Amino acid sequence: MxxxxxxxxxxxxxxxxxxxxxxxxxxxxxxxxxxxxxxxxxxxxxxxxxxxxxxxxxxxxxxxxxxxxxxxxxxxxxxxxxxxxxxxxxxxxxxxxxxxxxxxxxxxxxxxxxxxxxxxxxxxxxxWMQYMTAYGALIDIAKIKEGDFVLISAASSSVGLAAIEICLHHKAIPIATTRTSAKKAQLLEAGAHAVIVTDDQDLAEEVNKITNGKGVNYVFDPVAGKFLKECAKATAHGGTIFEYGVLSKQPCVFPLFESLQKGLTVRGYTLFEITSDPNRMERGKKYVFDRLQDKTFKxxxxxxxxxxxxxxxxxxxxxxxxxxxxxxxx
Amino acid sequence: MxxxxxxxxxxxxxxxxxxxxxxxxxxxxxxxxxxxxxxxxxxxxxxxxxxxxxxxxxxxxxxxxxxxxxxxxxxxxxxxxxxxxxxxxxxxxxxxxxxxxxxxxxxxxxxxxxxxxxxxxxxxxxxWMQYMTAYGALIDIAKIKEGDFVLISAASSSVGLAAIEICLHHKAIPIATTRTSAKKAQLLEAGAHAVIVTDDQDLAEEVNKITNGKGVNYVFDPVAGKFLKECAKATAHGGTIFEYGVLSKQPCVFPLFESLQKGLTVRGYTLFEITSDPNRMERGKKYVFDRLQDKTFKxxxxxxxxxxxxxxxxxxxxxxxxxxxxxxxx
Incomplete structure (x- = not known):
């Protein structure tokens, strides 16, 4: 058996x-x-x-x-x-x-x-989990484009690395976060434009340096909890924060003032939004398959x-x- | 002087x-x-x-x-x-x-x-404050259309009443909330399809009855605080919640699970997003002026x-x- x-x-x-x-x-x-x-x-x-x-x-x-x-x-x-x-x-x-x-x-x-x-x-x-999850948020919904700054938290996860590949493919600029310096070199090697070590560095301050004070256009975050507010501080006017996970066990505080001041969008998201819709699923499958086939994604x-x-x-x-x-x- | x-x-x-x-x-x-x-x-x-x-x-x-x-x-x-x-x-x-x-x-x-x-x-x-605020969220951004359910909280405010008028003008269905029954009759008279008295009734339960279990497509809310989570429970899959005020002094909890499960968007918004952009401002002014002129809005x-x-x-x-x-x- x-x-x-x-x-x-x-x-x-x-x-x-x-x-x-x-x-x-x-x-x-x-x-x-x-x-x-x-x-x-x-x-x-x-x-x-x-x-x-x-x-x-x-x-x-x-x-x-x-x-x-x-x-x-x-x-x-x-x-x-x-x-x-x-x-x-x-x-x-x-x-x-x-x-x-x-x-x-x-x-x-x-x-x-x-x-x-x-x-x-x-x-x-x-x-499928990693590329479809990142594809759904960054391409199907956000339609990221050349020059967009994308903050990718918990970036050494399989989904985080997929998000970095997708950003690079579309000439967007992936900024990775990781908690300790242990994985910094690996994330730079994976193509991150910059890596912010959140245990040691202030997220908004570092993002401001990298983006010339503008903030990131998108955040792709599975942490939530108190980290959402940090993300909001690092986000540009009119930016969008995708929340796609529940890694933090802390209560998740909505960044009300930052959202009002900057017109921020906080978007709950899972790949099931894509995979439960036959049309979006087909488009996503083809997107991922083709880029695996030609070895753009590895x-x-x-x-x-x-x-x-x-x-x-x-x-x-x-x-x-x-x-x-x-x-x-x- | x-x-x-x-x-x-x-x-x-x-x-x-x-x-x-x-x-x-x-x-x-x-x-x-x-x-x-x-x-x-x-x-x-x-x-x-x-x-x-x-x-x-x-x-x-x-x-x-x-x-x-x-x-x-x-x-x-x-x-x-x-x-x-x-x-x-x-x-x-x-x-x-x-x-x-x-x-x-x-x-x-x-x-x-x-x-x-x-x-x-x-x-x-x-x-201007009332119509431009409601216009910016519901028309400029959301582009509400016939049959959309729109939950309007603190609906007896000048902005809330303007939102009701805008919904009716576009054949969307305004559902008003008010804390006590004192203003219920006035809100029905103002055109609300239904009025939910939040001190006495469960928001999500009432919305479910009104929308046949579907939830509202949009929420237009200046309360925030703990009320955001109630709004999220009442929102349909793929719906958008506009937060445009800070009436509640309570900490604002982000409804993480509801947002992930239903792919919700929580959008911080103020009318300054419209009035600081000359093109959006001009469109908004014309929209409001014309509908005051022909007495659609009163x-x-x-x-x-x-x-x-x-x-x-x-x-x-x-x-x-x-x-x-x-x-x-x-």
């Missing part, structure tokens, strides 16, 4: 269990994939803690948005896929219904995609773990020492 | 003094008006308290954004106005530099406008006071018992 990761209670990484389960069968519009690699996301850590945007309807719960592998069985009504196709999953479903951590996974066909052939399984599970893998070490993989994510995607191979 | 209202210290309405001052002379690009009526705004109460978006550079300070009257003297370089023209002032300046409470006022020419002839002086000082005056009762006029605003504009006649 295949091993499937589930958690039976909310808690730290130790609640993740490798359960032996009957082989799952695809229903209509579903595909079973033989999983080769799993890409980890912060969302899954928060889901495991019971603190995510949605909670499991029941426990034990499946978990996981991103996997790559081979098409293994196809449900009724599915077209476009055949056995042994190399595919990877796009976060376009609820973890209340599907979860891809395991040796096999059921995924709705609409959330499955082929990917450029030159990518390894590890790379192929390190694309997914960066931080470290790989084996499936039996899934707990260690989650702990590594929570250590915040990674730069890029954490991948579990199966 | 003309009487001019100034405050010598921050505080309650009692700090407003009628000082006898030398006749002020218009410099380049300025006009002196013989004031006939003054329109009061919440911004001036907060400015008097030292809690506004800007604080006076020095005390004593002038105060006041809106006055109507007759052109009395014209500085160098001013065109388009002549002596005895009936004019009213548009909030397109800083109260650090200008203030119109008094028998005479100096106003920059770009912040002065003629107005439709059928308006009294009292009505003519009850147009400014509602709550009560008039004499200039010697300026303290009572401010106290009346702070009583929150008014519906419409509080005017001081000179």
């Amino acid at each position: 295949p091993k499937i990761v589930r958690f039976h209670e909310f808690g730290d990484a130790s609640v993740l269990k490798l359960d032996e389960m009957p082989m799952p069968e695809p229903k209509s519009d579903e595909v079973r994939i033989k999983v080769k690699a799993i890409g980890l996301n912060r969302a899954e850590v928060v889901f495991r803690e019971g603190m995510y945007l949605e909670r499991p309807k029941e426990l034990p719960s499946l978990i996981g948005y991103e996997a790559s592998g081979l098409v293994d069985a196809i449900g009724q009504g599915v077209s476009g896929f055949k056995a042994n196709d190399k595919v990877s999953s796009i976060p376009a479903f609820s973890m209340n219904q599907y979860g891809v951590y395991g040796e096999y996974a059921i995924v709705p066909a609409r959330a499955l995609s082929h990917y450029p052939e030159h990518l390894s399984f590890e790379e192929a599970t390190s694309i 997914p960066k893998i931080d470290k790989t773990f084996s499936l039996s070490n899934i707990q260690e993989a989650h702990k590594h994510m929570e250590s915040n020492t990674q730069t890029g995607k954490i991948v579990v191979t199966v | 003309p009487k001019i209202v100034r405050f010598h210290e921050f505080g309650d309405a009692s700090v407003l003094k009628l000082d006898e001052m030398p006749m002020p002379e218009p410099k380049s690009d300025e006009v002196r008006i013989k004031v006939k009526a003054i329109g009061l705004n919440r911004a001036e109460v907060v400015f008097r308290e030292g809690m506004y978006l800007e604080r006076p550079k020095e005390l004593p300070s002038l105060i006041g954004y809106e006055a109507s009257g007759l052109v009395d003297a014209i500085g160098q370089g001013v065109s388009g106005f002549k002596a005895n023209d009936k004019v009213s002032s548009i909030p397109a300046f800083s109260m650090n530099q200008y203030g119109v409470y008094g028998e005479y006022a100096i106003v920059p020419a770009r912040a002065l406008s003629h107005y439709p002839e059928h308006l009294s002086f009292e009505e003519a000082t009850s147009i 400014p509602k005056i709550d009560k008039t006071f004499s200039l010697s009762n300026i303290q009572e006029a401010h106290k009346h605003m702070e009583s929150n018992t008014q519906t419409g504009k509080i005017v001081v006649t000179v």
Whole structure:
């Protein structure tokens, strides 16, 4: 029987269990994939803690948005896929219904995609969450353009690095933030125009120096909490702050005065806004696929773990020492 | 010597003094008006308290954004106005530099406008702040359209009533909020599709009933504080919340989860965004002027006071018992 990761209670990484389960069968519009690699996301850590945007309807719960592998069985009504196709999953479903951590996974066909052939399984599970999330905010919504200053916080995450690549591709100017100086060199190497170390430096002051007092046009931030106010101080008149995560556990204060004075927009955003809309999803898929195909975008893998070490993989994510995607191979 | 209202210290309405001052002379690009009526705004109460978006550079300070009257003297370089023209002032300046409470006022020419002839002086000082503020958010930015649900909080303020008129004019559906039932009938009479009494009713629950569970497309809110979260719960997927004031003294909590789940936009806004941009200002002026001219819009005056009762006029605003504009006649 295949091993499937589930958690039976909310808690730290130790609640993740490798359960032996009957082989799952695809229903209509579903595909079973033989999983080769799993890409980890912060969302899954928060889901495991019971603190995510949605909670499991029941426990034990499946978990996981991103996997790559081979098409293994196809449900009724599915077209476009055949056995042994190399595919990877796009976060376009609820973890209340599907979860891809395991040796096999059921995924709705609409959330499955082929990917450029030159990518390894590890790379192929390190694309959709990060590029679609950054694409949705920066391109689909903001339509960033040459010369725009874009502040990217928690920039060494897979989404942060994808945002840097997207900015550079569109000739916008990515300014990265990171908490300590440990990852500064890596972020500069990744293409950040400047890196602000928020434990040591005042964000608005540094941004002012870099932008000649103008502030950034966009902020792309998963931290929230008290950091939102710091971001607002660093934002130009008429600028937009995307909030796409809940990394901080502090209450999130709305920067009322800065928003009124500068006409700021604070925009809540998740990639589900894109992946739940067939047209926006198709445009996003093509955007990402084409730029992977021509190697404009190159997914960066931080470290790989084996499936039996899934707990260690989650702990590594929570250590915040990674730069890029954490991948579990199966 | 003309009487001019100034405050010598921050505080309650009692700090407003009628000082006898030398006749002020218009410099380049300025006009002196013989004031006939003054329109009061919440911004001036907060400015008097030292809690506004800007604080006076020095005390004593002038105060006041809106006055109507007759052109009395014209500085160098001013065109388009002549002596005895009936004019009213548009909030397109800083109260650090200008203030119109008094028998005479100096106003920059770009912040002065003629107005439709059928308006009294009292009505003519009850147009620009309210209609330009609501126009800027709902038309210039949001471009509301037929069938949109628009939640208008603190709806019995002059800006709130203007927002109701603008919604009705564009066939959008204004839902008003008010704290107690005292003004409910007046708001229905003003054209509100529904009135929610926030002290007695749950905002999101009532909005859900009215919108068939969909939520409102826009919120136009000067309250902020904890009320922002209530607004977010009542807002539809993809909706926009305009925050344009600081009525609540409570810390303003950003509704992070609601914003992420529904892709909400929270937009800080003041009419200065419109009046500081010559093109947007011109479009706004024409929009408002034309709809006053053809009587689509009818400014509602709550009560008039004499200039010697300026303290009572401010106290009346702070009583929150008014519906419409509080005017001081000179």
